[in-house]
Amino acid sequence: MMAYLVKHDFVKEVYMSFLLVGHTHEDVDQCFSKISQKLKEKDALTMPHLEDLIISSQTPQPNVSRISTVWNISGWLEPYINQVHNITFPKMYRVQKDGTGHVYMQYKKLSTEDQWHPTPNERPIEIFKLDSVGCQVTPPGHPDKVQPFMAEEDIQTLKRSLEKDFNLAQFTNNCTDWWNEFFNIEIMAQNDEAWPSLKPTLSLNPMSTLSEKELELIEKYKEKRSQFKEVFTKQFGRDRRQYSKDDMVLTKVSATEVSVCRIHNLCGEEIEMEIFKKCRGSFQGTGQFMKTNVRSCFAHGFKLTNSKNIPSKIKDRLTQEKLVII
Template identity: 30%
Template sequence: MRFHFERIGDYMPHKNIVRLPTFHTKVDLWSRMKTQLAERLFFSHISYGYFCDIWRKHLPEFRTGVTSDFAECGDCAQIRNAISTAATDSERQNVLKVREIHEKRVETERTVYHDAREKAVRQPDDLLVMIIDGMDQKKTYFPRLIREKKDTENLGKIPMHATGSLIHTNVPEGKLAIMRLDIHNFPHDSNMTINNIMWNLIDNKERLSKKLHVQLDNCYREKQKSVSLSFASLLVEYDMFEEVMINFLPVGHTHEDVDQMFSRVSTALRKANSFTLPELMHNIHESYTPSIKCEEVKYLFNVKEWLEPYMAGRFGGHSKPHNFRFRKVNGRARMHYRLWSTDAWHQHMMKTMKIHKGLCVLKLCQMLMMCPAWWNHLF
């Protein structure tokens, strides 16, 4: 049950719960479990009461219902409404088929990330996996008091934005946790994302592998990702990695294990006073296992401005695919993309050989191939 629920559920960043799709009822999940047991274990003798009893005792963090704490996936909302308004059994069965396709797609996309992070733990020399996301900024405003007084509750607070990362590799806990804080003195755009990727790599130089898998949030900011894709191409062009993958989950289903870390941080901050930034960082550090490495962002490298002159033309339609892969073909870093992980990589074939040529994201020029001084200093 836990394995299946984690594949279809969203970790909530403000509570220690996992929200299952709103169009599911417990009866639906029970029926699905019986079917899976029959297919895999050749028996399906589990009563609905026993199923609910296991759920209540061992999996209380998984919740289902018609409401969600965050914006609902548009497809999920339409499916739920279509089920409730279906006038005939035929209409209902058609909607249920659509629901099954949608759920399978979400589960498959999550499985790609889950399989990658498990492989990174087993084969750290071959793969390094990281996931990056931003936390709800209101949870990290300070000073924060366990109980507000009348004379302090309306006083201004210092806004603090937190960007969290989980790096999956072969360490005792299977992952490293990092949070970087800034007081809104930098734009939270693709340049912030690139800098977080860079800092994660710099802090883990000894753990770099042949391949890199980066999981990013599918929000509007990351959809403007032409610079992020160019940076991924650069990592391959400079031979830091043989292959770089950048993946995005379907909109409305993007809450993952990094959001579970945010929920633990949010809970801890509600239970401890944070009068100063060092106290806030200490409380964040102690809130999660493994302990979170907490840092203040004091500067950013302007990678965006540096890379833009070398980008090979304007991007178009790059907000639709969810999977991007970068690897070298004939000595040049090339990008392949696909809408979903079950699709074939978009083919840009060379005329002389049957290989995927892919797209050149960066122009090949002497200035680009000469790494800037700060890059050599870092790596």
């Protein structure tokens, strides 16, 4: 789901960090400890009582709300994503989009390491499956709701258990009435809640609201980040970043424009290319060269056709992604 949010520009990037075994104490543990202490002092016999108890358990008071709808996100995404293996070993991940709009994932074994993997020279981790023209495919629409289900036998067993508790725990009439209403109406209630309307990230400067100290911390983090058992997927086909000298490639120059180039030299992340232009119905070299990062080039190199044009498969991809050649 995080890769989906990055792919569709709801967020620019996502970082995930996991604590080491034996070092998993978090601030939220203290929050739940306060709730546990409050429950030792006072019983919560209904959901409204539990909500009030949680709110009064600590300062500042937490916001409490009930989750009445569950969305089947995993079932919605599953046909479109590659299974990632060995994900339990690294402790830090990041999900980003490269210069061509492809979402990819990198990882570190420990957060203290400088190098992110895979490097630009290694096979990238494709989260989404690729279609026949090399575009990442994401699910359309939105997930379905998970329909509530509880066997009638289980409901009756729960009712009988609660009837005993009404007397043992000395439930008030209001508490008893709440549970009766819950069984009659809420336990299998259908909810009309709609899928939330997500908005893409705005092109604002997020640094403008930060203090000098916060900006200093971010600069230190950027400096460390820039220095970036193998995690992998079983996406079929060769590494989409494997280019050879004299391969033709598409490189993105703006949100809607690409250039056709021929690889002249490869050096790590940097590619030197000759720019090709269409002249009299065919693509010809201009003698002009440019250097760019490998992540700005589209997946897979290709050869021009006998008539010195780009293959139909490449044309289909440009049409699908609404891109034009300059």
